[in-house]
Amino acid sequence: MNTFSLQGKVMVITGASRGIGRGLVSYFIRQKAKVVAIARNERRAAELREDLAGNEEDAAVYALDVCDVPAIEPVFDKIMRDFGAIDILVNNAGLGNPIPALDVTQADWDEMINLNLRGAFFCSQAAARYMIKRKNGRIVNMSSQISVVANENESVYCASKGGLNQMTRVMALEWSPYGVTVNALCPTFTYTPGTAERLDTPSFRDAVLAKIPRGRLGTIEDIGSAIHYLCADSSDMVNGAIMMLDGGWTIV
Numbered sequence: 001m002n003t004f005s006l007q008g009k010v011m012v013i014t015g016a017s018r019g020i021g022r023g024l025v026s027y028f029i030r031q032k033a034k035v036v037a038i039a040r041n042e043r044r045a046a047e048l049r050e051d052l053a054g055n056e057e058d059a060a061v062y063a064l065d066v067c068d069v070p071a072i073e074p075v076f077d078k079i080m081r082d083f084g085a086i087d088i089l090v091n092n093a094g095l096g097n098p099i100p101a102l103d104v105t106q107a108d109w110d111e112m113i114n115l116n117l118r119g120a121f122f123c124s125q126a127a128a129r130y131m132i133k134r135k136n137g138r139i140v141n142m143s144s145q146i147s148v149v150a151n152e153n154e155s156v157y158c159a160s161k162g163g164l165n166q167m168t169r170v171m172a173l174e175w176s177p178y179g180v181t182v183n184a185l186c187p188t189f190t191y192t193p194g195t196a197e198r199l200d201t202p203s204f205r206d207a208v209l210a211k212i213p214r215g216r217l218g219t220i221e222d223i224g225s226a227i228h229y230l231c232a233d234s235s236d237m238v239n240g241a242i243m244m245l246d247g248g249w250t251i252v
């Protein structure tokens, strides 16, 4: 038996319209998972369907704003009806707007916390209700290296991802007796639409690279490989882990 195989596993990925999430959709289609890609709204979902044309056997697209809590359960119910299982959930949708703490407004706070933390919480809850019934499931939360160390101008983002780590641990404690493991992945800076503006600024990029002993930015392939492991049968004893994928940023 290939204990790294994800063939036929129903894998829900949020924030799938662009950046890391979009890259993960392609990565896990290649691994022969049944990918359920979540885009924020119908317009984004239609664009993503078009982008994925030809992959209809391997990937389906659903619209869900993960900040809209009452909308979450019905979408997971529909996925369950359509696929008969939810094996894996990757809570990837997230936002990191750098803002000095003194300038943060309540709207900034609500936007980042609601997306990065509240959305991930209620998507996990909706998926876990089904996973627990089947006594099998994997949840991976997309955290960040700066969930465990500070980064200037990212007080809200750091709070949201630090909270996500703790949420991960508690869910792992509560749900793993029922076969559901919950882990968090903490990547370093990766070039995406969400980070392009900052990483295209040479002084910022140089400062980032100076903090990564491995000497390079992260890639979507790095992230896909790590999630692949966390979702495979082989990682059955990895539970409540806060896995760094930071090239060593947080060593010192």
Ligand SMILES: NC(=O)c1ccc[n+]([C@@H]2O[C@H](COP(=O)([O-])OP(=O)(O)OC[C@H]3O[C@@H](n4cnc5c(N)ncnc54)[C@H](OP(=O)(O)O)[C@@H]3O)[C@@H](O)[C@H]2O)c1
Pocket: 014, 015, 016, 017, 018, 019, 020, 021, 038, 039, 040, 041, 044, 064, 065, 066, 067, 091, 092, 093, 094, 095, 096, 115, 142, 143, 144, 145, 186, 187, 188, 189, 190, 191, 192, 193, 194, 195
């Ligand atoms: N890139 C990095 O350096 C890095 C490093 C560590 C961790 N991360 C984490 O990795 C994840 C992805 O980051 P990224 O760089 O790929 O970000 P990105 O390029 O900004 O993409 C974010 C994704 O989340 C979606 N999204 C935003 N609000 C949503 C909502 N309310 N409901 C559903 N989906 C929503 C976006 O959809 P739209 O297209 O509709 O906006 C987009 O698909 C985030 O959780 C981020 O914190 C990123």
